[in-house]
Amino acid sequence: MQFKDLEAQYRRLKPEIDAAIQSVIESSHFIMGKPVFELEEQLAEYVGRKYCISCASGTDALQLSLMALNVGTGDAVFVPDFTYIASAGAASLLGASVIPVDIDETTFNISPEALDTQIKRVIKDGNLTPKVILPVNLFGLPADYMEIGRIACKYGLKILEDSAQGFGGSIGCKKACSFGDISVTSFFPAKPLGCYGDGGAVFVDNDELKSRLISLRAQGRSADDKYDNIEIGINSRLDTIQAAVLLPKFKAFKEYELDAVNYIADVYTDRLSKVGNITVPYVPDGYRSCQSQYTVRFKDENTRNRVRKALAEKEIPTNIYYPRGIHQQKAYEKMNRSSLLYPNTVKATQTVLSLPIHPYLSEADADKVSEIIAESV
Numbered sequence: 001m002q003f004k005d006l007e008a009q010y011r012r013l014k015p016e017i018d019a020a021i022q023s024v025i026e027s028s029h030f031i032m033g034k035p036v037f038e039l040e041e042q043l044a045e046y047v048g049r050k051y052c053i054s055c056a057s058g059t060d061a062l063q064l065s066l067m068a069l070n071v072g073t074g075d076a077v078f079v080p081d082f083t084y085i086a087s088a089g090a091a092s093l094l095g096a097s098v099i100p101v102d103i104d105e106t107t108f109n110i111s112p113e114a115l116d117t118q119i120k121r122v123i124k125d126g127n128l129t130p131k132v133i134l135p136v137n138l139f140g141l142p143a144d145y146m147e148i149g150r151i152a153c154k155y156g157l158k159i160l161e162d163s164a165q166g167f168g169g170s171i172g173c174k175k176a177c178s179f180g181d182i183s184v185t186s187f188f189p190a191k192p193l194g195c196y197g198d199g200g201a202v203f204v205d206n207d208e209l210k211s212r213l214i215s216l217r218a219q220g221r222s223a224d225d226k227y228d229n230i231e232i233g234i235n236s237r238l239d240t241i242q243a244a245v246l247l248p249k250f251k252a253f254k255e256y257e258l259d260a261v262n263y264i265a266d267v268y269t270d271r272l273s274k275v276g277n278i279t280v281p282y283v284p285d286g287y288r289s290c291q292s293q294y295t296v297r298f299k300d301e302n303t304r305n306r307v308r309k310a311l312a313e314k315e316i317p318t319n320i321y322y323p324r325g326i327h328q329q330k331a332y333e334k335m336n337r338s339s340l341l342y343p344n345t346v347k348a349t350q351t352v353l354s355l356p357i358h359p360y361l362s363e364a365d366a367d368k369v370s371e372i373i374a375e376s377v
C-alpha cells in the first residue's frame with residue numbers, strides 16, 4: 001500500500017500526460033508557453049478568482065504574495081502554529097516577524113479566539129505593526145474564514161490564504177483559493193493537484209496586485225519592457241512542461257479524483273467511528289475538505305505510537321504531520337515562546353497520525369487499515 005500513489009495516477013492518465021510533455025518538447029517553448037496561460041485561466045475560473053499567477057512553488061507563491069502586500073521589517077504576520085514550515089518561512093525571509101497562533105482543537109486550523117488574543121498582544125506591546133493573517137487550510141479543510149474575516153476587518157489586516165494542501169476544498173459554494181485578499185496553492189507532486197516537480201500559483205481579484213505579481217515573478221520587470229526593471233523581484237515561473245502535465249491532471253481532479261478521495265475519507269470515517277479511543281477528522285457543516293491528509297487522533301502519544309507500529313508491521317505507511325509546532329522549531333528558537341501558549345498544537349503533535357489516502361486507494365485497503373487500527377488501539 002502506498003501513502004500517495006502517483007504511479008496509479010500515471011497509469012490511468014499515461015496517454016494524455018505523455019502527449020502533453022511531448023508537445024512541449026516539440027514546441028520548445030519551455031518558459032511561459034501556451035499551456036501556462038491555459039492552466040492559469042482554467043484554475044482561476046475553477047476557484048472563482050479573476051486571476052491566477054502561476055510560479056515555481058508554493059513557497060515562492062507565499063513569498064510573492066507577501067512582497068505584493070509590501071510585508072517587511074517591523075510587520076507582524078500571524079500564522080497557525082501547527083503547519084508546514086513553509087507557511088512561516090517566507091515572512092521571516094522578508095524580515096517580518098512571524099507570530100504563531102494556537103489552533104482549534106477540533107479542526108486543526110487557526111483558532112479565531114487565539115488569533116484575536118495574539119493580535120491584541122502585538123498591538124499592546126507596540127513593537128510591530130500587525131499586517132497579515134496567514135490561515136492554512138490544513139489537511140484539505142478550509143479554515144474558518146467567516147471569523148477570520150471579521151477579525152481582519154476589526155484590526156485592518158490583510159488575509160493571505162495558504163491553500164497548498166487545500167485545493168478543491170470549499171465552504172458553501174465558495175472554493176478554496178478564493179478566500180481573503182490573496183490565496184496560494186502548491187503543485188508539489190503529493191499535493192491534491194500535483195505536477196511532476198515543483199510548482200505553485202497565486203490567486204487574486206485585484207488588478208493592481210495581479211500586475212505586481214506578474215512583475216515580481218519575472219525579476220520585477222515593467223509590463224512592456226523585459227529589460228526595464230521597476231523593482232527587485234525573483235525568478236519564479238511555472239515551467240511549460242509542468243503546466244502541460246497539470247492540464248490533464250486537473251481534468252481528472254475535477255471529473256473524479258476529488259470525489260474518489262472524499263469517498264475513501266468517508267469509508268475511513270464510517271469504519272473508525274465505531275472504534276473507541278480514536279477521533280476522526282471533523283468537517284464542519286457546509287465545509288468540504290479535499291482530503292489531502294486523513295489525520296486521526298488518539299488519546300495519548302503512547303497509543304498513537306503503538307498503532308503506528310502495528311500498521312508499519314503490516315507494511316502500511318503512515319506519517320506524523322506535524323511532530324512539532326512552528327514555535328518549537330530550532331529555526332525559530334530566538335522567538336522564545338512558551339509552549340503554554342499553544343496547548344492545542346502541542347497536544348496535536350503528540351496524538352495525530354495521518355493514514356494512507358489518495359483517489360486511487362481501494363475501499364478494501366481502507367478497510368484493512370481500519371481493521372488493524374481497531375485491533376491495535
Ligand SMILES: *Cc1c(COP(=O)(O)O)cnc(C)c1O
Binds near residue numbers: 059188199
Ligand atoms: C507544501 C506546503 C507549502 C509549500 O509548497 P511547496 O510547493 O512545497 O513550496 C506551503 N504551505 C503548506 C501548508 C504546505 O503544505
